[in-house]
Amino acid sequence: MLRDLEEFVTRETPTMDKARTDDFAGFLADYAGDLGGEVEILPAKERGNHVRASWGEKNGEKPILLLGHFDTVWPAGTLERMPFRIEDGVGRGPGIFDMKGGLVQGFWAVRALREVAGMDRNIVFFCNSDEETHSTTSRPLVEKEAKEAAAALVLESSTDGKLTTARKGVGWFDVRVTGREAHAGVNPFDGVSAIDELAHVILKLHGYTDAETGTTVNVGIVEGGTAGNVVAGSAYANVNLRVVDEQEAERMEAEILGLQPHNERAVVKVSGGMKRPPMERGESTARLIEHARKLAEEMGFGLEEHMSGGGSDGNFCAALGTPTLDGLGAVGKGAHAESEHILVGKMPERAALVARLIQTL
Numbered sequence: 116m117l118r119d120l121e122e123f124v125t126r127e128t129p130t131m132d133k134a135r136t137d138d139f140a141g142f143l144a145d146y147a148g149d150l151g152g153e154v155e156i157l158p159a160k161e162r163g164n165h166v167r168a169s170w171g172e173k174n175g176e177k178p179i180l181l182l183g184h185f186d187t188v189w190p191a192g193t194l195e196r197m198p199f200r201i202e203d204g205v206g207r208g209p210g211i212f213d214m215k216g217g218l219v220q221g222f223w224a225v226r227a228l229r230e231v232a233g234m235d236r237n238i239v240f241f242c243n244s245d246e247e248t249h250s251t252t253s254r255p256l257v258e259k260e261a262k263e264a265a266a267a268l269v270l271e272s273s274t275d276g277k278l279t280t281a282r283k284g285v286g287w288f289d290v291r292v293t294g295r296e297a298h299a300g301v302n303p304f305d306g307v308s309a310i311d312e313l314a315h316v317i318l319k320l321h322g323y324t325d326a327e328t329g330t331t332v333n334v335g336i337v338e339g340g341t342a343g344n345v346v347a348g349s350a351y352a353n354v355n356l357r358v359v360d361e362q363e364a365e366r367m368e369a370e371i372l373g374l375q376p377h378n379e380r381a382v383v384k385v386s387g388g389m390k391r392p393p394m395e396r397g398e399s400t401a402r403l404i405e406h407a408r409k410l411a412e413e414m415g416f417g418l419e420e421h422m423s424g425g426g427s428d429g430n431f432c433a434a435l436g437t438p439t440l441d442g443l444g445a446v447g448k449g450a451h452a453e454s455e456h457i458l459v460g461k462m463p464e465r466a467a468l469v470a471r472l473i474q475t476l
Contacts, residue, residue, distance in 0.1 A: 116223055116462050117201065119146075123185075123215040124199045124208040128163070128244070130186040136163025136244040139185055143242060144168075150226055152240070159252040162186075163244030167260075170225060171237040178237040179473045180264035180437075181225075182257065182428050183218045183271070183444070184246030188451050197453060206447075206457045216457045217270035217444020218242065223462075224469035236473055239264065243428070249287070249390040250428055257428045258435060266403065266476050267432035268469060269441040272450055274421075276461065278407060279442030280400050281422040282430050283329065284364045284393035286356035288371050290316055293382040296341075296348035306346030307380045310339045313350040315377035320354060323367065329359040330367060331424070357424055360393050361434075391426035392434035399438035407440060410471045416464060425450075443469055 128139045140163055144154045147168035157165040163186065169178065187210030189197075199208035206216070221240060228234040241260050243253035250257060261267055271279065292313045297306025323332045332354065339350030356371065358364045368388055376383045404420050411418045421442075429441035446465060447457035 116219055116466070117459060119219045119222070120206065120211070120216060121199050123219055124211050125194060127189065127191050127194060127209065128186050129190050130162065130188070130245055130247045132191055133163050135191060136186055140164040140166050140244060143185065147222070147240065150222060151229060157256060159244065162248070162252045165244055165253050165256060166242045168240045169238065170229065171235045173237055176237050177263065177265035178239045179476055180260050180267045180432070181221045181238065181240040181469070182267055182269045182432070183214055183221060184243045184428070185215065185218060186244045186247050187213065188247050201459055204458060204460050206459045207455065209455070212272045212445055212447045212455045212457050213450040214270060214272050214444050216447070216462065217272060220444060220462055220466040221270045221469060223466040224473065227466065227470045228473060232470070232474065234474060238473060246428055249285075250431070254431060257431050261432040261435050261437045264437055266438040266440070267429065268443055268472055269427055269429040269432070269439065270444040270469070271427045271429065271442055272444045273442040273446050273465070274448055276446045277419045277421045277442060278404060278440060279423045279427075279429070280404050280420045280440070281359070281396040282394035282426055282441065283357040283359055283422070283424050284361070284389055284430065285391040285426040286358070286364070286368060286371070286387065286389040288354040288356065288385055288387035290352040290354060290374070291384045292316065292350045293384075294346070294348050294350070295380065297346040299344045299346055303346055307378060308346050309350035309381060310347040312376055312378050312381040312383065313337070313339060313352055316374060316383060317352060319374070320371070323370065328363065329357075330363055331357045354387070358393060359422070360395055364389050364393060391430040394430040394433040394439065394441065396422070397433070399436075400433065400440065403438050403440045406475070407468065407472060410475065411468060414464070414467060414471070440472070
């Protein structure tokens with residue numbers, strides 16, 4: 116497993132680097148083929164290609180869907196300052212936690228079922244290349260697989276070993292404000308400051324954040340103006356929304372898209388919307404986590420669950436009504452941070468849990 120982990124991590128796969136993600140897709144197709152899988156490389160024009168591998172007899176049986184992504188947030192060359200290494204039971208390297216460790220565990224679960232347990236369960240393992248940018252090209256493919264699956268097991272990383280049974284929905288919006296430029300000293304009152312208008316918008320947006328409901332709104336990027344002595348004629352903000360359920364998603368999407376200017380001489384235009392629906396903890400998920408707990412107890416360890424503020428492709432599966440269990444991947448911390456790491460001693464344990472889930476669902 117560790118040899119495979121090193122191979123996966125040292126092949127860098129920045130989401131926006133199509134050449135590298137395409138190369139990894141080819142590598143992954145060969146890897147899955149060596150495990151006896153029937154493999155397809157699914158081409159994508161704007162992002163890297165995706166990989167679909169399947170095993171087992173169909174016989175009208177709905178497959179178990181394993182789901183993971185191989186793109187990372189790290190630019191090419193990161194390995195030079197964050198080399199792959201294992202020290203004192205901790206593995207480090209770009210993308211090791213989010214989520215190449217989970218991919219390795221998933222493939223070893225399949226290997227265990229076929230080579231040790233002799234099982235021929237119908238399994239589909241879908242690996243995409245653009246999850247870090249909202250799965251823009253792969254979402255229809257993920258949803259197609261989820262609709263046909265008996266259950267979706269998502270191999271996303273697991274903070275402190277907890278399984279993810281709910282995730283917030285994620286929305287992205289662009290706010291563009293148009294004012295009127297004027298000389299800041301000669302005729303300032305002829306101008307309409309887009310920056311001033313945007314400031315009002317930002318305060319309104321941040322006012323939607325509510326700790327009790329779990330709704331958060333964050334303005335993460337702000338741009339505007341041309342010079343210090345010019346009343347700004349334009350300004351821009353990028354806005355991130357997180358919500359816990361579909362009703363709140365609909366309400367907040369309407370609120371943000373319906374923003375009106377504070378100054379009637381300014382123009383406010385908002386575009387965007389929800390990119391990932393909320394993953395709500397429904398009855399099917401509740402049954403899945405209880406089943407997983409029983410399996411873990413049989414193997415001698417416990418399982419906790421939590422809600423994550425981050426989104427994954429599990430959001431799409433759960434929104435379609437497919438029983439979904441997320442966070443089955445590598446145990447560690449530090450997603451998207453230089454502290455990213457996994458506990459390598461947990462890898463066989465998690466792979467065994469995934470294998471038992473496939474075996475018993």
